[in-house]
Amino acid sequence: MPEAHFYNRGARRVQDTLDTRPLADHIANKYVTEHLDESAVEIVTGAPCFYLATADAHGFPDCSYKGGLPGFVHVASPERLCFPSYDGNGMFRSLGNILENPRVGMLFIDYEKPIKLRVNGTARVSTEDALLDAFPDADAVVEVRVRQVFENCPRYLHDMRCERYSAYVPRPHQTPPDPQWKLKPEYEGLVRLRNG
Template sequence: MTERPFYREGALRMQETLRTRRLADHIAGKYVTDYLDETAAAMLRRADCFYLATADADGYPDCSYKGGLPGFVQVPHPGLLRFPSYDGNGMFRSLGNILDNPRIGMLFIDYDKPIKLRVNGTADVSTDSGLLASFPEADAVVEVRVRQVFENCPRYLHDVRVGQYSDHVPRPHHAPPDPDWKLKDEYQGLVRLRNS
């Protein structure tokens, strides 16, 4: 099977328009993996929720929130993760979409660090009793073969613990600071700094 490029035509057009191609290539080359390293796996195992993006057979997207106790996302090995489907409203939009179109995206957020981690992959839905035994009260289990793992800049995350907006969000009479990652030597010549 031919490997799909990380950036498709639309992303490349925007990178050209906004002059971020060199930055985007640097990030993709250095930080995008096709497996969950131990740091990413540990974050998933600690997670008590994530957001799941699916699309139906015609490509129409849907997004849902999935929650549980820490440990409800399992990482049996770096290329595979599992999560339960608990009793819900019976619509099964996400699971139905996976049956029709197995390509999914997942967004995990750790507000304490803060970190946003994206995991893209190919999913299967199982009602196998052996898998269900690992997830009490689950109706089904989703197994995801990992295709891409990468962090996103967390600067616009609001602090939900104390109800404070991110200092990086633009607003009148406020000069947002440069994010710490842009100050690293590896990004010299690849990013514009506001406060230089």
């Protein structure tokens, strides 16, 4: 991918100020792709979580943590991935932003290797049975058309190992417990309980 399509004018101004343009050009030309290669697929499908950046129609950003068991993000092809939207607090800020502005950024981190992988693309929200069937307990599925994929320098990642996966993450043949906040009297009649 030519660096001209990867960096905006602001990035170029900072690169020129800090004299990093040759390095930035080298990275863009050698490491930025428009698809998920074998290494990226391994990172994405092995991830128990990622961070999702969205923005509304006015460009105001939001960032959200998305978690599941490893494999909860599916790679349908090198240019397309999908992930579930599980039951949450009903705000749907990320999905709402995608409906208004489909551009998204995803950050996958493997703290043990360590690796940071960025995936940028265009998303759509689906409640189609064909997609939902692949994600038990999902309310919706987000499908991302990949635009840019690149690893990022991991040197500042701390050693943060996963001791255990959340009990609330959907699992085959198991109903997750209801979170304590949903059991408060103020939410009676406002939330869907699994065990109530």
